[in-house]
Amino acid sequence: MQSPYLAVALEAVKNAETVIMRYFNSDLLIETKADNTPVTAADKEAEEIIKATIRKVFPDHTFFGEESEKVDLVNHKGCTWIIDPIDGTKSFIRGNPLFGTLLALMKDGELILGVSNAPAFHELAYACKGEGTFVNGKRVHVSKVDTIANAYLSNGRLKYFENIGRIPQLLKISREAQWARGMGDFWLYHLVAQGKVDIMMEGQVKFWDIAAAKVIVEEAGGVFTQLDGKPITHKSTTALATNGAMHAYTVEAMR
DSSP: OOOTTHHHHHHHHHHHHHHHHHHTTSOOOEEEOTTSOEEEHHHHHHHHHHHHHHHHHOTTOEEEESSSOBOOOTTOOSEEEEEEEEETHHHHHTTOSOOEEEEEEEETTEEEEEEEEEGGGTEEEEEETTSOEEETTEEEOOOOOOSGGGOEEEEOOHHHHHHTTOHHHHHHHHHHSSEEEOOOSTHHHHHHHTTSOSEEEESSOOHHHHHHHHHHHHHTTOEEEOTTSOOOOTTOOOEEEEOSTTHHHHHHHTO
16 A cells, blocks of 8 residues: 555656756855855755645655754654755756755654655655555665675765774775765665665764655665664664675774
């Protein structure tokens, strides 16, 4: 049985795609936020059209968005949509195709739906709790790789691992892996869900970066936690997604 929220979520990200691709590879006015990260008109307009699309059907739902309102998620009740209109704004600004729109739904404190759209790659991943993960309409699953010597590994920006004192651990596990590349951002979670990458980790995240990916990876059969193995919450600052078979090893290796 398909989630009653999925059709609205898919419509919302597709409406955002229309806005985003209109701005892609064009002259953009770039502002700098308080945290020293960039934001563009595309980010703001995409988030607003997502909210407008959802409000037409669910007027009582609330939002936790990167670019606008952030409802309190402590002791959460009801339905709140977690929005990252453009994950990878820096890539978007430079004309790099590694950017996407992330949308997740939290109901009574639990993430139950995730949509991750990579418009420049023409790749749409989505999942609802208990219903599996799909990429461009095809059911996908994580890999069965169970040794680091056969594993494909990806990681986010090295600076963030340095900030948390994990560079030696990251270098060690990278040497042991069959393949290791420093390619962060949302799309690598698509690859974990499809069994194309076995381990993906980031040393610094915000909740809107990972909320959708958590549902997508888990519904594909994987495991998604903080880097230390603890559960993801709205306050999490690190992320580790694996095929499950590699999870305990990676948590221990990154201590």
